[in-house]
Amino acid sequence: MNITIDDLFVKLNSKIILNGVSGQFHSGKISILTGPNGCGKSTLLKTIAGLLPAGRRRIFLDGQDISAFTPALLAGKRAIMLQHPRLPALMTVREYLSLARYSAASGRKQDIPAIDRALADTGCTDLSVRQVHTLSGGELRRVHLAFALAQEPELLLLDEPEAGVDAAGRAALPELLKNLQQQRQLTVIAVVHDMDMALHCADELFGMQDGKIIWHTETKRPDLLEILQKFTGGNFDFFTGTDGSLRALPHINRHYSVSPNGIKNM
Amino acid sequence: MKKIRYIIYAAGLLLVLTTAVSLKYGESAVSWAALGNIFNEPDTLPSLVILELRLPRTIAAILAGAALAAAGVILQKLLDNDLASPEILGISGGAGCAGLLLLFFAPGYAAMLNAAAFAGAVIAAALICLIAWKRALSPARLILSGVAISAIFSACGGTLLLFNSDSLSRVMEFSLGGFSGRTMEEIYSSLPFFITAFILTAMLPRKLDILSLGGETALALGVSPGRNRLLAVTAAALAAATAVSLSGLLGFVGLMAPHIAGRLLNSRRADILLLMSVLAGAQLTLTADILSRILFAPRELPCGLLLSAAGALFFLLLLARQPEEV
Numbered sequence: 349m350n351i352t353i354d355d356l357f358v359k360l361n362s363k364i365i366l367n368g369v370s371g372q373f374h375s376g377k378i379s380i381l382t383g384p385n386g387c388g389k390s391t392l393l394k395t396i397a398g399l400l401p402a403g404r405r406r407i408f409l410d411g412q413d414i415s416a417f418t419p420a421l422l423a424g425k426r427a428i429m430l431q432h433p434r435l436p437a438l439m440t441v442r443e444y445l446s447l448a449r450y451s452a453a454s455g456r457k458q459d460i461p462a463i464d465r466a467l468a469d470t471g472c473t474d475l476s477v478r479q480v481h482t483l484s485g486g487e488l489r490r491v492h493l494a495f496a497l498a499q500e501p502e503l504l505l506l507d508e509p510e511a512g513v514d515a516a517g518r519a520a521l522p523e524l525l526k527n528l529q530q531q532r533q534l535t536v537i538a539v540v541h542d543m544d545m546a547l548h549c550a551d552e553l554f555g556m557q558d559g560k561i562i563w564h565t566e567t568k569r570p571d572l573l574e575i576l577q578k579f580t581g582g583n584f585d586f587f588t589g590t591d592g593s594l595r596a597l598p599h600i601n602r603h604y605s606v607s608p609n610g611i612k613n614m
Numbered sequence: 615m616k617k618i619r620y621i622i623y624a625a626g627l628l629l630v631l632t633t634a635v636s637l638k639y640g641e642s643a644v645s646w647a648a649l650g651n652i653f654n655e656p657d658t659l660p661s662l663v664i665l666e667l668r669l670p671r672t673i674a675a676i677l678a679g680a681a682l683a684a685a686g687v688i689l690q691k692l693l694d695n696d697l698a699s700p701e702i703l704g705i706s707g708g709a710g711c712a713g714l715l716l717l718f719f720a721p722g723y724a725a726m727l728n729a730a731a732f733a734g735a736v737i738a739a740a741l742i743c744l745i746a747w748k749r750a751l752s753p754a755r756l757i758l759s760g761v762a763i764s765a766i767f768s769a770c771g772g773t774l775l776l777f778n779s780d781s782l783s784r785v786m787e788f789s790l791g792g793f794s795g796r797t798m799e800e801i802y803s804s805l806p807f808f809i810t811a812f813i814l815t816a817m818l819p820r821k822l823d824i825l826s827l828g829g830e831t832a833l834a835l836g837v838s839p840g841r842n843r844l845l846a847v848t849a850a851a852l853a854a855a856t857a858v859s860l861s862g863l864l865g866f867v868g869l870m871a872p873h874i875a876g877r878l879l880n881s882r883r884a885d886i887l888l889l890m891s892v893l894a895g896a897q898l899t900l901t902a903d904i905l906s907r908i909l910f911a912p913r914e915l916p917c918g919l920l921l922s923a924a925g926a927l928f929f930l931l932l933l934a935r936q937p938e939e940v
Contacts, residue, residue, distance in 0.1 A: 422836065
């Protein structure tokens with residue numbers, strides 16, 4: 349599914365969060381949004397999901413205006429994994445996932461196979477009879493991913509899929525996303541804070557700041573390093589890993605002070 | 615799942631047995647043989663006692679208990695609050711106030727008390743929704759406006775009572791709640807409302823489970839939070855208002871039945887929780903009604919009084935078994 353965004357403005361509680369976002373997310377690609385806290389990444393993701401009003405002729409899914417979709421129709425096309433989804437009270441993982449099938453395009457007969465497949469694809473099969481509230485943070489993150497997949501979306505939106513996941517889980521995440529994308533013919537848009545993770549997951553990278561997309565690049569480009577260095581200015585140290593891939597670590601600034609207005613460089 | 619099915623069957627069976635007991639026992643017990651014979655010999659005294667006195671109040675108790683329990687489950691799920699009960703929708707405040715208005719301004723029409731109570735409850739619930747409505751009828755707004763409007767109606771009711779002490783005994787009877795003196799006519803006229811509430815409730819279970827995941831997730835799954843919360847509140851208000859018009863202000867059923875059901879099933883899935891709560895609610899009110907007839911016969915206790923006592927005991931028990939937390 350191709351997503352086109354045209355000069356999108358979003359206000360929340362009379363504060364401007366998205367200030368004229370434009371961009372294209374391509375069908376069959378994994379697109380990753382990066383940027384500092386509060387730059388509007390999550391808001392953009394939720395607006396693409398149709399959870400926040402976008403206004404007319406601002407977001408197009410395969411050329412169709414998103415404001416023309418009913419919630420049920422949209423739920424058959426896209427799924428979103430939120431950053432902090434509310435947990436169900438006293439429910440098994442399988443019962444929880446069955447709720448995701450409410451508006452699924454493939455219908456009630458496909459409920460059980462779709463849930464089984466979502467559990468298998470995320471390594472949650474063994475968790476299916478567990479109570480959701482007894483799961484660990486990492487297990488919960490996988491179950492939430494399975495919840496989104498059980499909807500059988502064309503477009504998968506992920507808000508920080510790497511958050512709260514241990515080292516092994518993080519190491520497996522890029523491969524997991526790529527496999528899911530290929531097997532299910534998904535279009536993926538994810539918000540990822542960890543630049544290293546973003547580099548390994550993404551086909552295309554988007555940088556946001558102050559409510560706008562200010563740069564984007566394909567990760568296959570030979571001049572990727574120059575582009576990243578130009579736009580993420582000093583926030584990351586880039587280097588080549590032992591396997592030859594480009595790696596990124598946050599640049600540690602040893603000269604800073606904490607003032608009432610936040611962390612300041614000296 | 616199998617265990618849950620057996621629990622529900624057992625509860626259904628218990629309710630059927632209790633219904634038979636309710637028809638048999640009262641101020642004077644009839645024999646089982648007479649109970650089996652009511653339709654063959656409808657004109658004998660035992661048959662008349664059963665058909666004219668005990669059958670209506672038995673049906674009323676079952677319907678009211680079931681409806682209050684359903685309203686309780688819907689509101690507890692919707693507001694994500696285990697202490698929510700139909701009172702939060704101004705049901706008792708509105709019904710009580712309207713009943714008092716009727717007795718004050720038109721004491722000749724005291725027979726219309728049921729209808730007035732129903733109207734008052736519906737008006738209070740509608741007012742609460744109107745004030746709470748802002749895009750999506752959020753649980754927090756619903757609770758706040760519910761508390762405020764209920765308080766206003768209760769205050770109005772209290773003021774009316776002060777100026778109208780003549781009807782005190784009738785008002786007391788209504789506000790304690792009970793089923794003595796119910797007639798089949800009253801049940802027939804409440805039936806359309808119960809059926810509407812039932813149909814609305816039957817549409818709810820999956821939506822309630824999804825709404826309990828929060829408005830954003832609900833919308834992501836294709837369930838518009840505003841519209842569906844309004845549907846749920848309408849179902850709960852209609853069920854509770856109709857129940858209250860039959861039973862008076864029965865407290866604790868809407869609060870207690872969902873807790874009992876949740877404990878028995880060890881699940882909060884809305885479909886089985888609703889089913890089990892409805893059975894538990896009917897069982898509670900019917901048992902309380904039977905006890906209210908026979909405990910101090912020939913004097914009758916208000917059924918609501920017994921339910922409040924049982925409710926208090928139940929929650930103290932819950933408290934004692936609560937694991938320690940900081």
